[in-house]
Amino acid sequence: MNLKTFILKRSIQVVISFYVILSLLFFLLRLSPGDPYSKYIDSDMTQQEIELIKKQMGLDKHIFYQYLIYIRNLIKMDFGYSFHYGTHVWDVIKNKILNTILLFTTSVIVSALVGIFLGRIAAWRRNTSLDAGLTIASLVTHTIFLPWLGLLLIWIFGYKFELFPLSGIYTPEIWLDPECGFLRKALDVMHHMALPFLSLFLLHFGGYLLLMRNSMLGTLKEDYILTARAKGLREKDIINRHALPNAALPVVTSVGLSLAFSINGGALTETVFSWPGIGRELVMAVSHNDYPLAQAAFLLIAIVVLLANVLVDILYAFLDPRIRYE
Amino acid sequence: MSELGFEGKGPLREAWELFLESSIGKAGLIILSIFALMAIFSFVPPMIDPMYHPMKGVDPEITTSQPPSLRHWLGTDFMGRDILSQLLAGARVAFLVGITAALMSIILGTFLGMLAGYFGGVVDTLLMRTADVIMVLPTLLVILVLASLFKGLSIWSIVIIIALFRWPGVSRVIRAQTLSLKNRPFVEAAKALGASHLRIMMRHLLPNLVPLAFLYMTFRVTAAIVIEAALAFLGFGDPTTVSWGMMLQWVWKTGHMFKAPYWLLPPGICISLITLSFYMIGRAMEQVLDPRLRKDWEG
Amino acid sequence: MRLLEVRDLALEYRTKKGPFLALEDIQFHVEKGEVLAFVGESGCGKTTLGMSILRLLPENAHILRGEILFEGRDILRLSQEELRRYRWKEVSMIFQAAMNSLNPVKRVGDQIKEAIQTHEPDISKGELKRRVEALFRLVNLPLSRIGDYPHQYSGGMRQRAVIAMALALRPKLIIADEATTALDVIVQDQILKETKLLQKEFGLSFIFISHDIALAFEVADRVAVMYGGRVVEMGSSHDLEDSPTHPYTMALLESYPTLTVERRRLRPIPGDPIKVTGGAKGCRFFMRCPEAEASCKEITPPWVEVGKGHMVSCLRR
Ligand SMILES: Nc1ncnc2c1ncn2[C@@H]1O[C@H](COP(=O)(O)OP(=O)(O)OP(=O)(O)O)[C@@H](O)[C@H]1O
Ligand SMILES: [Mg+2]
Numbered sequence: 001m002n003l004k005t006f007i008l009k010r011s012i013q014v015v016i017s018f019y020v021i022l023s024l025l026f027f028l029l030r031l032s033p034g035d036p037y038s039k040y041i042d043s044d045m046t047q048q049e050i051e052l053i054k055k056q057m058g059l060d061k062h063i064f065y066q067y068l069i070y071i072r073n074l075i076k077m078d079f080g081y082s083f084h085y086g087t088h089v090w091d092v093i094k095n096k097i098l099n100t101i102l103l104f105t106t107s108v109i110v111s112a113l114v115g116i117f118l119g120r121i122a123a124w125r126r127n128t129s130l131d132a133g134l135t136i137a138s139l140v141t142h143t144i145f146l147p148w149l150g151l152l153l154i155w156i157f158g159y160k161f162e163l164f165p166l167s168g169i170y171t172p173e174i175w176l177d178p179e180c181g182f183l184r185k186a187l188d189v190m191h192h193m194a195l196p197f198l199s200l201f202l203l204h205f206g207g208y209l210l211l212m213r214n215s216m217l218g219t220l221k222e223d224y225i226l227t228a229r230a231k232g233l234r235e236k237d238i239i240n241r242h243a244l245p246n247a248a249l250p251v252v253t254s255v256g257l258s259l260a261f262s263i264n265g266g267a268l269t270e271t272v273f274s275w276p277g278i279g280r281e282l283v284m285a286v287s288h289n290d291y292p293l294a295q296a297a298f299l300l301i302a303i304v305v306l307l308a309n310v311l312v313d314i315l316y317a318f319l320d321p322r323i324r325y326e
Numbered sequence: 327m328s329e330l331g332f333e334g335k336g337p338l339r340e341a342w343e344l345f346l347e348s349s350i351g352k353a354g355l356i357i358l359s360i361f362a363l364m365a366i367f368s369f370v371p372p373m374i375d376p377m378y379h380p381m382k383g384v385d386p387e388i389t390t391s392q393p394p395s396l397r398h399w400l401g402t403d404f405m406g407r408d409i410l411s412q413l414l415a416g417a418r419v420a421f422l423v424g425i426t427a428a429l430m431s432i433i434l435g436t437f438l439g440m441l442a443g444y445f446g447g448v449v450d451t452l453l454m455r456t457a458d459v460i461m462v463l464p465t466l467l468v469i470l471v472l473a474s475l476f477k478g479l480s481i482w483s484i485v486i487i488i489a490l491f492r493w494p495g496v497s498r499v500i501r502a503q504t505l506s507l508k509n510r511p512f513v514e515a516a517k518a519l520g521a522s523h524l525r526i527m528m529r530h531l532l533p534n535l536v537p538l539a540f541l542y543m544t545f546r547v548t549a550a551i552v553i554e555a556a557l558a559f560l561g562f563g564d565p566t567t568v569s570w571g572m573m574l575q576w577v578w579k580t581g582h583m584f585k586a587p588y589w590l591l592p593p594g595i596c597i598s599l600i601t602l603s604f605y606m607i608g609r610a611m612e613q614v615l616d617p618r619l620r621k622d623w624e625g
Numbered sequence: 626m627r628l629l630e631v632r633d634l635a636l637e638y639r640t641k642k643g644p645f646l647a648l649e650d651i652q653f654h655v656e657k658g659e660v661l662a663f664v665g666e667s668g669c670g671k672t673t674l675g676m677s678i679l680r681l682l683p684e685n686a687h688i689l690r691g692e693i694l695f696e697g698r699d700i701l702r703l704s705q706e707e708l709r710r711y712r713w714k715e716v717s718m719i720f721q722a723a724m725n726s727l728n729p730v731k732r733v734g735d736q737i738k739e740a741i742q743t744h745e746p747d748i749s750k751g752e753l754k755r756r757v758e759a760l761f762r763l764v765n766l767p768l769s770r771i772g773d774y775p776h777q778y779s780g781g782m783r784q785r786a787v788i789a790m791a792l793a794l795r796p797k798l799i800i801a802d803e804a805t806t807a808l809d810v811i812v813q814d815q816i817l818k819e820t821k822l823l824q825k826e827f828g829l830s831f832i833f834i835s836h837d838i839a840l841a842f843e844v845a846d847r848v849a850v851m852y853g854g855r856v857v858e859m860g861s862s863h864d865l866e867d868s869p870t871h872p873y874t875m876a877l878l879e880s881y882p883t884l885t886v887e888r889r890r891l892r893p894i895p896g897d898p899i900k901v902t903g904g905a906k907g908c909r910f911f912m913r914c915p916e917a918e919a920s921c922k923e924i925t926p927p928w929v930e931v932g933k934g935h936m937v938s939c940l941r942r
Contacts, residue, residue: 013458017458017459017462020459021459021463025471028472028475029475032475032476033476033477039475139350139602139605139606139609140598140602142605143548143598143601143602143605144598144601145552145555145556145574145594145597145598145601146556147556147559147574147578148574148590148593148594148597148598149594151574151577151578151583151590151594152590152594154583155583155584155587155590159584210609222725223720223722223725223726224725224726224727224728224729226681226720226726227720227726227727227728227790228728229681229712230679230681230712230713230717230718230720231712231713231717231739231740231743231790232709232710232711232712232713232714232740232743232744233709233739233743234709241731241739242728242731245730245731246728246729246730249730257461257495259462260461260462260463260464260465261464263464263467264464264465264466264467264553264556267464267466267467268466268556268559268560271560272578279467282467282470282471283470283560285474286470286471286473286474286562287560287561287562289474289477291474291475294470294471294474295471298467298468298470298471301464301467302462302463305462305463305464306462309462319730320729320730321729321730321774321776322729322730322774322776325774325776325777
């Protein structure tokens, strides 16, 4: 099996998984108490509007027909009408996707890289105070309650020392000023992203560090490490060229497996820092009983996680020839 | 002693001794027992004075959040409710949610994993593909969507949903273990003797799978506690119970986070520490169960 | 000057259960162009001995005393950098787990190249490629597989690749630790023949480690029999085959079917291999020896020369 068929296979799996998820959502909606369409209808709507929505969703027709309409609407990116915003769901969500991806991917990638780097050091200096310090720090940051960590960061760095903004993604004055160049705007976003990024980073890097440390210790006992040492390689090269590429593999796997966990954290962080992403939109939609918006946000997040999973798998296949050349 | 010797310790005893060798495991146990004490003491305050009822008890003399005092050791919240009593009640909820959800997901995961591994074929494919789909779903967000569908969830429905979405990880491990046990001589022998599938699974496979399941249980406990806390923090907890997550939500939503550290710190510390303690115990158990992680000589 | 000379080597592993004396009183030498075999049952310390010559011992191994002289230089006194340059250039090793001694995520050809580059950093790309191709031809591996990963090789091919790697720098001594045990007899035979040719051609010396005494007789010029961390008998293959002297050697010979004699029923050596914890006195084989008497338990047997260069360490001879 080469890389192409591998990617193709995984992509088909993603499409199937996604299909299962959206079908489940459809049937759960029918199973939930009350009329299904009541979730799409707001008390402020006029009778005409209600009739229109019922017709659009085919609610007067058979459930199978409704299902087909549901799928068709999703394909057309028509997620329905958000009562809270009073606009189409897609219009609410579309410019939030990038914000979520920005925060999510940077924090996952940076924490994995730092975890691998520090885990390597911890394994290399095992049973020293440095190792103990890194291990304890990882245990603590990895199990800290994320929203609380966010609140602490806001309190300390945002409020007490006024180093970073308390919330949001940009300063309106800067973005409205036509004079401001791209760099200025980018720096402004980074300034806003610092604390949410930091809290996600702190939560994640410890897990990767601990995993990398164990994986590295296991790898160092492998026979090919002995071979490398026998060949007269420098210790540095043994670690970097032979141990690292093997020891990092389980970490990459775990990045994939923990993506769902990471996106949970992403939604919490977005909420705490008022970061305008899909996760926060989902949380708010649920508190506003805005079901169409909640459903769309959830489906989008599911897509993001599924695709990220494929990317991780491709990366893994790229790093491990045993997968690439089956 | 005698020639017969008392060296042959039971496997449990040996595992326990190995566990105690790990300082991480010991530290975890100590922290955990403090929380257990808190949970037990949560039954005490209301007996002294209804003012200390974590949910309904309001100090009549206090109308705003108050810093710690002799009367209220950790201060009060914005309605004049005692924070310490809430904290103690939160410990009870954390244990309840964590342990029941973990136990349920472990039982589910063990059985499904064993079925998949033992029968293979269609059963296996079906169960494992389902597991794959569930695994990529962010549990917290799923519960949020369900909460919006069912208009609020009680603590028990939260527990059940957590269990339903947390079995795949365990079942994969159990399945792999079942596959390797399935072809061992003792199982083959039982088969040859005409034992039924049920009997083979219950008598021969399950006892060998339980230790592994137990290891996963500690990690599941942390996951369940964190999910419940996060849900409560976002305002979708069970409104009839006080949990640490809910306490944090109150600090946050009533705008006290910059002015009432005595209220902001304790619940967060508790959630983080109880998670940490279960996590540490899990890691120590991992070392007991996985000989590769053991240090068998001096460093 | 002898190529390799080991004098009075003793080594212990420190474990949680206390120290374990894995090698004691090890004394031998290897001449240029010679094949010396070490045989003995599992756990007698063969691998430990091989590893000490390259100083590749695990962290808990402690050399208590002795010298390992390679061309007169004591390996135990080399600095890290000197040691690095000594490894593979002077002495290379084919490891017991040859199957796993290739890194799974690196191309086989690159792993061989790496060995050459480490010791000849200035080598040109073209020359490097030529050298690797020559090595592949030498061990009968198709050149088209140079860019493959280890998992794409069969077991026999991996074994050849490992041998090619051991030959890459034309070392003076190669330590082959159970190099062919995992292979089937035909491949094993083929590889042994090829190795033998190479050895003759380049005048290599070999330390050939095996638990199979018949194989050792076939391959080696001299054979050393080990038991419980000690060498109990050493001499030329002929002498040992024709007149095994130590009771343990005799038992070993009986427990193995030889290629020359018709296949007999295998007779296992009675008793369990020993685990020695301290510097115990007496003969290590005492407990299992059919000829043992009381003094064997008390007195460590001295070396006796029973023929020219045929030494045995047994009180009863
Ligand atoms: N790292 C270690 N720590 C403790 N004891 C060890 C260690 N490595 C080896 N030993 C012990 O030292 C003894 C010699 O081991 P060694 O690997 O040298 O045996 P061997 O002769 O190569 O056996 P085999 O034929 O099975 O390969 C064994 O009893 C083994 O249990
Ligand atoms: Mg060996």
